[in-house]
Amino acid sequence: MTGVTHNILEVDKLITSFETDRGLLRAVDQVSFVVPEGKTVGIVGESGCGKSVTAMSIVRLLPQPAGKILGGRVMFKGRDLVHASDAEIRRIRGGEIGVIFQEPMSALNPVHRIGRQVAEVFRIHRKITKKDAWDAATEMLKLVRIPAPEMRMMDYPHHLSGGMRQRIVIALALACRPSLVIADEPTTALDVTVQAQILDLMARLQSEMKMSIILITHDLGVIAETCDEVVVMYGGRVVERAGAEELFAHPLHAYTRGLLHSIPTLEKPPKSILSTIPGMVASLADHVHGCRFCQRMGRSSGITRDRPGFAEVSPGHWVETCPECYQP
Amino acid sequence: MSASPLLSVSQLRVHFPVRGGVMLRQTGAVRAVDGVTLDIGPGETLGLVGESGCGKSTLGKAVVRLLKPTSGSIHFRDIDITRVDQRSLRPLRRDFQMIFQDPAESLDPRMSVRSIIEEPFIIHGLGTRAERVQWVDGLLDRVGLPASAAERYSFEFSGGQRQRIGIARALALKPKLIVCDEPVSALDVSIQSQILNLLVELQQDFGLSYLFIAHDLSVVKHISDRVAVMYLGKIVEVATAEMIYRDPRHAYTKALLSAIPSPDPQARRAKILLEGDVPSPLDPPPGSAFGHRMGHPRYPETIGLDLALRKIAPGHQVAADPCCLTREDWEKLRTAHAGEAVDEMI
Incomplete structure (x- = not known):
């Protein structure tokens, strides 16, 4: 590694839960990632994977009183935002x-x-x-x-x-010239041509103002076009994390692969059968301790086992190492 | 495709009156669909793309007569359905059905899945009670839902499963044509591919034709035989799916295609960035709408010009618009057609 890349934000084992009629739902389950200075980090996943809750936990904009951060740290320029006072977080939010x-x-x-x-x-x-x-x-x-x-x-x-x-x-x-911008699906409601304008604008402003961006989206195309690093979330957890080129070229987790293969692209032959991920995104209410993606695939072995570890398998490439879902 | 088309739409216009003032007099009209001509053959999928507000959903609804056309004609299997009244339309409706974008909105939450899918049979007086039970079970199985789904309610299902219910209902009467209005845009990617696969399978099994409306060009390319690009109430280009993506001729199609983010960081394409937004269909510019948006120097020429679709290559039609074509293409169209509009489709 040449030079020291500073991380402007470090999220470490963040846990966010919601109090509901059905008990405490863990929407963010020990999520860890970093945002290097001046870079764009994309968080991608399907609805209900916890990507927005992760982002809103960082700036403590959770629905009150149901949403609570139950553990972990969010270090922003040396300060832990989880334990910052309300006055301090108000100053940072909208400011830095x-x-x-x-x-x-x-x-x-x-x-x-x-x-x-x-x-x-x-x-x-x-x-x-x-x-x-x-x-x-x-x-x-x-x-x-x-x-x-x-x-x-x-x-x-x-x-x-x-x-x-x-x-x-x-x-x-x-x-206020922030050093970090959190963009939650900034272009999802827009048409493609307008989306292209907005993404272009954000990229230009980023280089002018030297800021870091966390971009939350379900669109892998948007991720590929704009992000330096990618965090893939499923069921409230990070299943894979890597540089964008590395992730798209060598996805290691079965879920990341499934997502990448299920999108129709201009290159695929028309009316060919797309590969699919069976079932649907697991509800947070059906919490399992073991591998959440095994739960979706209906593999009992993975559900009953302990929660898979999260390991750096090559420099900068992290993956949840469930024996069934981690496919090197 | 020169055999008789299943659906044939000619010069279709759907205008919505705008009323204002004390007397609520008509003060203008939203020209949602403004002179559209298209054909769909048996077993064919015609994709319809365009940005929000371009009139694609209005066109889809007008084609199945959920909206009354202002002028023009719609022929379904050579029967003119443009001005048929609702009562005489009913028996014809068996042949054309619709799937909507938001299955949560289009399925009645107070009806069980069985009654939702059974309703078309009852309306058309088909089958005995026992037969209908059997048919519904068969349809559920066909769209990949368990038989136990029949006695549950639509809100108990996820978005993808609800869309399957909507598809089962549309299939019930064995239609020839299904208008799919953004059927997958509300779904997650992994679910979207399941529904797209199902639509392709059903088409092959039943020989269905689709009018597939979507704003996602990758999805449209995937499912369509031919693609029509719509801009501000008009179709600006029609070609086979392969051709429109490989060799787009209209400037708007080019811009639209270049704007699709590619899920491959190695292939970041140069984008054609459009300025501004789609103009309002309430007060469309008199000439080329897209030329106007781009502030094209040749825009004044297009006022009063016939911007109808003309054949530029076999199976490929494009609006004869000097603002939106390359110089060569424009010259080619002008010399080849010398003024006469080609209205029969290829």
Whole structure:
């Protein structure tokens, strides 16, 4: 390894649970990964795999009072966010860590003008005058390449298209020049051509502002195009973690392989039978101690065994070493 | 494909009136589908792609007469169904069915799975009670659901299983054509592939035709024989699936294809980044809609020009639009057709 790559964020054995009528559900089950400075880390998995809960645990935006972090550490620039005070986490969230949500319409307040919402971030985090905050907000809109920003400042969210709204949400997240941005399915609600615009914008802003990104998505195409490192989650756990090129070239876990093979691509012959993963994503309520993917495949051997270990099998390539699912 | 098509749509328009003012007079119209001509042959899948708001779902609904067309014609097996009233339409409906995007919304939560799938038989007065029980069990088995599913309710199932219920209902009357409106876009990838495989198998077993509507181009390419690309109420390009992906001619198709993220980090493609958004179908630009979005210098020429589909290669049609074609393609179309529109499909 040449040089020292600094990790801006280190998530270590994070456990997040939800209190429900059916008892305590473990949505995030000892998740560990790191985010190197200036890099993009993708978290990929199907619905209910715990990818969003992982991200929201980092900034402590869990639904209250049901969601609780029960263990582990989230080290951000030397501070443990799990144990930070509420005041401290509020300062960090929106300040040093920006968050981009999936649904731009619900992330924006429909009764306030765009300008007021963007300026508010500066008012809260920078304690500057109204006038300065307004100017800074106009600058932000320019930065996310919104045409005629001065006019747009006076618009309400419903005046804008989905792509424009997502640009505003990005402007909000980046307003305080954060060193880490958490983007939860930022382009899922958008059309492909608009998705391409937004991903391009994020990549450009990332290199301009030198920030790290955690990108949560279910789309392996988006992961392949934008991420340096990939974390694959299944059933609340990380099953595999590697550099993007390594992961796509040498997937080692049966689940990662299954996911990669089940997507139709432009290269596959038309109407060919796609490989599938049988069954469906296991409900968190059916918690097993052993291998969760064996549970989906209906392999009793893997379910009854102890929880598989998580090992670095080649430099930077980590995989859950269940004897059935780990296929070197 | 020159044999008689199963479905033949010609110059179809679906406009929704917009009312405003004190008297609620019509102040305008949303031109959701604005002059679409297409054919689907027996056993064929026609994929329909486009971005949200381009009118693809409206077109799908109009084709099965869930919406009333404003003008144009729809022929199903040479019967004109454009203006047939609902009562006379009913016996014809056996032959064309629809699968919807969100199976949770399209299945009645108060009905058991059995009654959902049985309902088409009852409406059409088919079979005795015992026969219907048998048919429903057969359909459940065919779409890969256990027989025990029949007595349960749709909300007890996952998204993928619900979509199987929707497919079983659509299959019940042994239709010839199924309009699939985004049938897999709400599903996880591993489930999506299960449903796509099922649709392909069913097509082979029953000789079904599909109008497959989706925004995901990889999915459409996978399942379609031919693909139609729609932009702002109009079809801008139609070709075989292979051809449209290998050799797209229309600028919008090219941009759309280049925007698909490829699941291979080695193959990061150069993207054609489009500026702006799809214009509103409430007030579409008078000329080439896509030329307008791109701010193309030749846009003024397209006002008043006939932008109908013309044959550019065997099995390949593209809108004759100088803004959206290469110079060679445009010259080729202009000289080959010298003004006359080709309206018969290849």
